[in-house]
Amino acid sequence: MDTLIPVDRGGPAQPLLLASGLQKHFPVGGGILGRGRKVVRAVDDLTLSVAKGETLGVVGESGCGKSTVARLLIRLLKPDRGTMVLDGDPVDEPHGITVNELRRNVQMVFQDSYASLNPRLTIGETLAFAPKAHGLPAAQARERVRDLLSKVGLDPNNYAERYPHELSGGQRQRVNIARALALRPRLVILDEAVSALDKSVEAQVLNMLVDLKEELGLTYVFISHDLNVVQYLSDRVLVMYLGKIVELGPVEAIYGDPQHPYTRALLSARPSMDPRKRTKEAPIQGDPPNPIDPPSGCRFRTRCPFAEDVCGRVEPILADTGRQSVACHIQVPGSGHSKAARTGVIAA
Amino acid sequence: MAIQTSSLELGSGTLVQAIPASASRGYWKSVARRLRRDPVTLVCAGTLILIVAAALAAPWLGLADPYKTSMLRRLYPLGSPNHILGTDELGRDMFSRLIYGGRLSLFMGVTPVLCALLIGGFLGITAGFLGGRVNMAIMRVMDVFYAFPSVLLAISLSGAMGAGTENTLLSLTLVFIPPICRVSESVTTQVRGFDFVDAARASGASTLTIVRVHVLGNVLGPILVYATSLISVAIILAAGLSFLGLGVKPPEPEWGLMLNTLRQAIYVNPVLAALPGVMIFITSICFNMMSDGLRAAMDVKA
Numbered sequence: 001m002d003t004l005i006p007v008d009r010g011g012p013a014q015p016l017l018l019a020s021g022l023q024k025h026f027p028v029g030g031g032i033l034g035r036g037r038k039v040v041r042a043v044d045d046l047t048l049s050v051a052k053g054e055t056l057g058v059v060g061e062s063g064c065g066k067s068t069v070a071r072l073l074i075r076l077l078k079p080d081r082g083t084m085v086l087d088g089d090p091v092d093e094p095h096g097i098t099v100n101e102l103r104r105n106v107q108m109v110f111q112d113s114y115a116s117l118n119p120r121l122t123i124g125e126t127l128a129f130a131p132k133a134h135g136l137p138a139a140q141a142r143e144r145v146r147d148l149l150s151k152v153g154l155d156p157n158n159y160a161e162r163y164p165h166e167l168s169g170g171q172r173q174r175v176n177i178a179r180a181l182a183l184r185p186r187l188v189i190l191d192e193a194v195s196a197l198d199k200s201v202e203a204q205v206l207n208m209l210v211d212l213k214e215e216l217g218l219t220y221v222f223i224s225h226d227l228n229v230v231q232y233l234s235d236r237v238l239v240m241y242l243g244k245i246v247e248l249g250p251v252e253a254i255y256g257d258p259q260h261p262y263t264r265a266l267l268s269a270r271p272s273m274d275p276r277k278r279t280k281e282a283p284i285q286g287d288p289p290n291p292i293d294p295p296s297g298c299r300f301r302t303r304c305p306f307a308e309d310v311c312g313r314v315e316p317i318l319a320d321t322g323r324q325s326v327a328c329h330i331q332v333p334g335s336g337h338s339k340a341a342r343t344g345v346i347a348a
Numbered sequence: 349m350a351i352q353t354s355s356l357e358l359g360s361g362t363l364v365q366a367i368p369a370s371a372s373r374g375y376w377k378s379v380a381r382r383l384r385r386d387p388v389t390l391v392c393a394g395t396l397i398l399i400v401a402a403a404l405a406a407p408w409l410g411l412a413d414p415y416k417t418s419m420l421r422r423l424y425p426l427g428s429p430n431h432i433l434g435t436d437e438l439g440r441d442m443f444s445r446l447i448y449g450g451r452l453s454l455f456m457g458v459t460p461v462l463c464a465l466l467i468g469g470f471l472g473i474t475a476g477f478l479g480g481r482v483n484m485a486i487m488r489v490m491d492v493f494y495a496f497p498s499v500l501l502a503i504s505l506s507g508a509m510g511a512g513t514e515n516t517l518l519s520l521t522l523v524f525i526p527p528i529c530r531v532s533e534s535v536t537t538q539v540r541g542f543d544f545v546d547a548a549r550a551s552g553a554s555t556l557t558i559v560r561v562h563v564l565g566n567v568l569g570p571i572l573v574y575a576t577s578l579i580s581v582a583i584i585l586a587a588g589l590s591f592l593g594l595g596v597k598p599p600e601p602e603w604g605l606m607l608n609t610l611r612q613a614i615y616v617n618p619v620l621a622a623l624p625g626v627m628i629f630i631t632s633i634c635f636n637m638m639s640d641g642l643r644a645a646m647d648v649k650a
Contacts, residue, residue, distance in 0.1 A: 074550050100552040108550055116543035120375055120565040126544075129561060130551030163374065179547065 010088040015049040016187055016219050017106065022046040022072050022082035024065075028292065040291050042068040044243045046082070047318075050187065055213070055220040057234030057251065059227060059266065061288055065243040066223045067111075070191040073221065074108045075099045087186075104134070107180040111192035113172035117164035123149070123175050124160035130182045148178040151215075153208060170201035177209070181216070189221045194229065206233060227270050231255050239263050242291055242299040249324020259326040262300050298329065310336040382645040389641025392634040399631055403450030412441035414448040414601045423617050434620050436606065437613050438599075442620065446627055449601040452513070453628070456595070456602075457583030457635075460517050464524035465575045471525070472532025473567065477540055477559055487533060493526040502585050506594040516595040520582055531574045535567045569646045576639035580632030587628050603628050 023046070025039040043065045050056050060066050071077040073084070075091070083090060086105055090096030110116035117126055127148050128141040136144065146156035152174040164172055173193065180188050190209070194202045206229065213220060224230050230237060230251075237254040239247040239262065247260040258264045265284040284303045289295055297315050301307040310329055314336075318327045329337040383389060402409070412431075418439030426434050433442040475486040493501070505519030539545065540563070548558045587604025589595035596602040598609065606624040614621040 071546075076546050076550055103550055103552045108547070110543040110547060112543055116547055118544045118562050118566070121561070129548065130553065133551060133553035133557055176547075179551075183551065 012052055014052070014088055015085075016052045016087055017050040017073065018085040019049070019073065020047040020083055022069075022084075023080045024068055024072055024077055025080055038292050041243050041294055042291065043072060043079075046243070046245060048238060048245070048248070050219055050221060051236075052186075053217065053219055054235040055222055055233050057230035057237040058221065058223040058240060059225065059230050059237060060240035061266075062225060063288060063291070064240045065291075066225075066240055067191055068243075069240070070108060070189045070221070070223055073189055074106050075102055076108075104183050105185050106187045106189065107183060107185040108189040108191060109173075109176050109180045109193040111195055113169055113176055113196060114164065116176055117172060119164055121163075122160065123162050123164070123167070126164075126175065127160075127179055127182055130179070134183065144182065148182055149175075151181065151212065152178040154178075168201075170197055170205060173197060173205055174208070177205075177212070181212070184216075185218075187219045187221065189223070191223045192225070193222075195224060195226060202229070209233070227255075227267065239266065242288055242294050244299055245318055245325075245327060246300065247324060247326050248318065253323040257323070259321055259324060259331055260300075260328045261304050261306055261330075298327075306330060306337075306339060308337055379645045383641065386641050386645065389638055389645075392637040392641070395630065396634045396638065399450055399627075399634075400454060402447050403454055406444075406447050406451060409447070411444040411447060414440060414444045415599055416440060423613055423620065425617055426619060433623060434617070436610060436620070442623060445601040445606060446603075446623060449603045449606055449624065450627070450631075452596055452600060452602040453583055453587060453604070454631070456513070456516060456520070456586035457579050457631075460520035460524055460586075461528075461575050461578050461582050463517075463521040464528050464578075465571070467521070468525040468528030469532045469571055472529040472571075473536045473559065473563065475529070476533040476536025476567075477555070477563060479537070479540070483533070483537075486529070490526040490529050493522070494530075498523045498527075498581070499585065499588065502589060503592065503594065506589050511594050511597060513596055516586060516589050519589075520585060523585070524578055524582065527578070528571065528575060532567065532571050535570045536563060539563055539566045570643075573639050573643045573646065576642060577636055580635040583628060583632050583635070587624075 022043055024043045025041050028038050028040055046065075046069065048056070058066050058069065068077065072079050072082075075084075083093070084102070085091065086097060086102055089101075091102045092099050117123075121129075124142070124145045127145045128138075131141045131144050132138070145160055149156040149159055154171060154174055159167075159171075159175075164175070167175065173196075177188075177193070193209075194205050197205060209220070210233070212218060220233070222230060222233050234251045236249065237247075237251050238245055239254065239260065241262050247254060247258065247263045254263060255267065258267055262284075269284070286303055289299070289302050295302050295312070297313055298304070298307070298311040301311040304311065308329075314329070316327045316329050316332065316335070318325045319332050321331050329335040330339045333341040418435070421431070421435050421439040422437055424431050424435040424439075426432075428434055431441050431443070433446065436442055436445065471486050471490075475483040496504075502519050502523045505522060506515055509515040509519065545558065545562055548562050553561075583603075586595055587602070587607065590602050590604030591608040593608070596605050598605060603624040607621075607628075610621040610624065
């Protein structure tokens with residue numbers, strides 16, 4: 001079982017997980033024998049790196065591909081294109097590590113705390129499943145289960161023999177987190193892990209996540225639609241729109257000085273506790289366009305108040321603006337957008 | 349910020365207090381508890397146990413010889429001395445033949461369903477869990493069998509292979525594989541979509557282990573309930589084949605065959621002629637009601 005203990009090999013500067021050019025298209029209906037079939041472009045050319053010990057927040061509307069990213073990172077879905085490197089080791093390549101080795105290092109917590117627990121197994125059996133599948137003897141697996149349960153704040157004597165339906169939503173999600181920790185991973189992907197919980201329970205679980213991260217030296221990819229929670233937990237934030245990254249940067253930069261019109265719209269749509277600050281009108285209208293046939297050029301242009309000619313012709317690339325990276329023509333000097341700087345000067 | 353309220357101070361250090369420990373109950377235990385409160389299912393199960401036990405223990409019950417004919421005592425009515433349910437057209441004791449008949453009839457009802465459960469269940473779970481092309485291949489083959497009405501399929505298979513117990517069993521097994529396969533496939537597909545299967549895959553366990561631990565426990569219940577309901581169909585089909593002369597051969601006591609041979613006596617002693625049919629009816633309806641009861645007892649969100 002020594003192989004399950006995480007080893008930092010590449011040093012602190014090397015990204016824990018590096019994904020580049022990830023693409024996932026889902027074929028949808030129609031088309032006889034696959035001809036003329038349409039695809040949902042769930043994730044398109046996505047490149048991201050997760051540094052050791054950080055929390056990377058991923059935000060975006062529902063349907064923008066957040067969950068697909070999570071499933072790609074843990075290889076529950078096989079990407080159509082793109083490569084992944086875990087601490088210097090390419091994944092699923094001849095000279096690299098296998099998908100199974102990736103999964104020992106990367107684990108995931110699912111949103112639906114009920115559907116993600118087998119109703120026929122006790123909590124103890126659920127938690128012992130992965131270690132046993134990796135060859136841990138039963139006695140040690142039981143020990144591991146007790147350890148995991150106390151780590152997530154559940155009394156091992158009381159919970160190991162229980163069934164999922166006997167637990168509350170918060171308790172079930174604690175069990176899910178414990179299961180994700182069962183293989184002692186280095187990276188935990190939290191896909192809307194606290195979204196289904198009520199506010200007070202959510203806060204408890206979030207604090208537990210912060211404590212666990214410190215205690216176990218974990219790295220998180222935290223996916224959520226809740227901007228406040230992401231701000232509270234994240235070191236860096238990634239904003240997605242229709243399967244693409246629109247903005248990526250440190251949490252202070254994204255929340256303090258958002259550059260992309262979509263990020264600004266998202267942030268101003270946040271409900272405020274202060275009645276005077278409440279927004280009167282919706283900052284962006286309508287629904288996101290159909291990902292089967294996304295707009296040409298910039299995918300946000302159909303809802304962007306600053307859309308111009310160039311946005312439909314050229315797809316903006318993710319460009320560094322100093323503090324964060326933004327995929328918007330306005331931020332690229334000389335892009336042809338009327339709001340962009342003519343040349344040379346970096347737009348503020 | 350909104351979530352930095354006082355509830356944050358509850359922190360994660362405190363252990364969440366548990367609900368009383370005695371409440372924990374396994375799924376099958378709660379199913380058994382629910383079954384105990386269902387009198388109809390209990391009565392049906394009791395009747396079935398009685399019929400099966402009597403059939404199994406028939407040689408030791410001190411019954412009259414079911415093969416011993418007597419030209420003098422033909423078609424005695426019900427309630428005759430020494431022949432509580434009368435005698436058949438060859439003077440054989442009806443009570444004894446009905447009990448002995450249960451052996452073959454039940455055997456012919458249960459065996460094909462069991463065989464079909466193994467084969468169809470395996471195919472269906474494989475198709476459902478693997479999905480894609482495997483699913484396509486298995487399920488389209490099943491659809492070909494599905495195109496024939498089950499009675500017609502059983503009769504034509506038995507007719508082609510010739511009469512006899514083995515051929516009847518074989519043809520009935522073939523008839524029941526497609527429906528069991530389809531039910532297994534659909535419940536497996538459903539279970540495969542749950543996050544806990546994804547979580548198991550993410551843990552790096554082998555496909556076989558995932559199916560054994562996470563899929564079987566969740567699909568066996570519905571498949572077994574469906575198979576139970578098929579037993580009554582199998583009994584009726586087997587009896588039908590025997591009635592048509594395609595199943596068991598005389599003089600073996602078997603309910604369908606008895607119904608056939610007693611046909612001529614229907615004007616002389618109609619109640620007597622109906623007795624094997626009554627046995628078929630009681631047995632199959634008991635199996636049906638029991639499967640309904642099982643379904644109700646197991647159809648709960650845990």
